[in-house]
Amino acid sequence: MRMLVVGSVAFDDIQTPFGVKKNVLGGAASHFSIAAATLIEPKIIAVIGHDFPEKYLKYLSGFGIDTAGIERSSDKTFHWSGFYEHDMAVAHTRSTELGAFATFEPKLSEEDKLRQVLFMANIDPVIQYKVLKQMKNAQLVGLDSMNFWIESKKKDLWKVIKEVDILFLNDAEVRMLAGEASLIKAAKAIQKQGPDIVVVKKGEHGVTAISHNHIFVSPAFPTEKVIDPTGAGDSFAGGCMSYLVANSQPGKKISDDLLRRAVAWGSAVASFSVEGFSTSGVAKATKANVEKRVEVLRNLSAF
Numbered sequence: 213m214r215m216l217v218v219g220s221v222a223f224d225d226i227q228t229p230f231g232v233k234k235n236v237l238g239g240a241a242s243h244f245s246i247a248a249a250t251l252i253e254p255k256i257i258a259v260i261g262h263d264f265p266e267k268y269l270k271y272l273s274g275f276g277i278d279t280a281g282i283e284r285s286s287d288k289t290f291h292w293s294g295f296y297e298h299d300m301a302v303a304h305t306r307s308t309e310l311g312a313f314a315t316f317e318p319k320l321s322e323e324d325k326l327r328q329v330l331f332m333a334n335i336d337p338v339i340q341y342k343v344l345k346q347m348k349n350a351q352l353v354g355l356d357s358m359n360f361w362i363e364s365k366k367k368d369l370w371k372v373i374k375e376v377d378i379l380f381l382n383d384a385e386v387r388m389l390a391g392e393a394s395l396i397k398a399a400k401a402i403q404k405q406g407p408d409i410v411v412v413k414k415g416e417h418g419v420t421a422i423s424h425n426h427i428f429v430s431p432a433f434p435t436e437k438v439i440d441p442t443g444a445g446d447s448f449a450g451g452c453m454s455y456l457v458a459n460s461q462p463g464k465k466i467s468d469d470l471l472r473r474a475v476a477w478g479s480a481v482a483s484f485s486v487e488g489f490s491t492s493g494v495a496k497a498t499k500a501n502v503e504k505r506v507e508v509l510r511n512l513s514a515f
């Protein structure tokens with residue numbers, strides 16, 4: 213199965229206890245696709261501004277990512293600025309400038325419309341929906357979002373969520389979206405609205421994945437080197453979705469066993485992401501070193 217990814221491709225300004233970086237490559241679709249490229253060759257649908265350097269596009273293609281669906285606009289590139297406090301548990305947004313994404317009208321080629329897998333990485337849910345509606349043969353649809361869109365475009369976000377198979381959100385976002393304090397209750401309430409699978413990301417505390425009558429909990433890989441958590445959630449989703457794509461057949465339901473293995477793969481990939489600024493951490497994830505971390509994860513919680 214072949215995967216299309218829509219989502220932000222951006223410039224990030226990041227401040228963590230380990231330093232400050234300005235105008236580095238960011239965006240949910242960038243982190244997601246580099247993570248997924250460990251197993252598959254995803255294609256990105258996005259828009260960049262006149263200020264986006266060619267070298268970043270070349271860098272993305274270097275992973276086997278198809279960048280032909282990244283349009284160039286005369287506007288500015290999406291720009292996110294944020295910081296983390298001492299524990300690096302929560303990203304605090306300083307500013308979000310949509311730039312070219314504010315007027316982006318995604319137009320898929322006939323070939324793209326026939327792809328079997330769509331992942332809607334974090335971006336305006338109106339844009340996510342416009343891409344989803346063009347798909348003619350999607351067998352597996354995933355979605356990620358964040359507090360920014362839950363607060364500003366909740367109705368539009370619900371409209372997309374109702375049509376997805378697998379939803380990725382962090383614990384605070386799941387509570388916020390469902391308006392429920394109990395995390396499991398909140399995830400199940402969202403599941404009732406459409407997605408078969410709700411994957412709750414909990415940062416260094418791992419992941420809880422909920423499907424019908426099944427709950428799976430994966431710890432995070434216990435890395436000691438946490439430099440920049442930006443993109444860890446996207447990298448997790450990229451790892452998880454690429455594992456599903458690489459190991460499932462079109463039209464076949466995702467088994468609980470496959471879901472468990474995909475979540476473990478995503479957790480291992482995400483642990484590379486936090487080990488460096490921007491995408492430099494996730495860029496080091498290879499099939500072989502991810503497999504090693506999956507084995508560590510397997511032994512961490514078996515008893």
Ligand code: AMP
Pocket residue numbers: 220222223224237238239240243292303308334335336358360361441442443444445446447
């Ligand atoms: P994560 O840390 O996995 O939640 O993802 C961080 C990435 O999301 C950064 O590289 C940002 O460029 C991007 N980002 C931040 N805010 C938004 C937003 N409102 N919409 C889309 N992407 C965003």
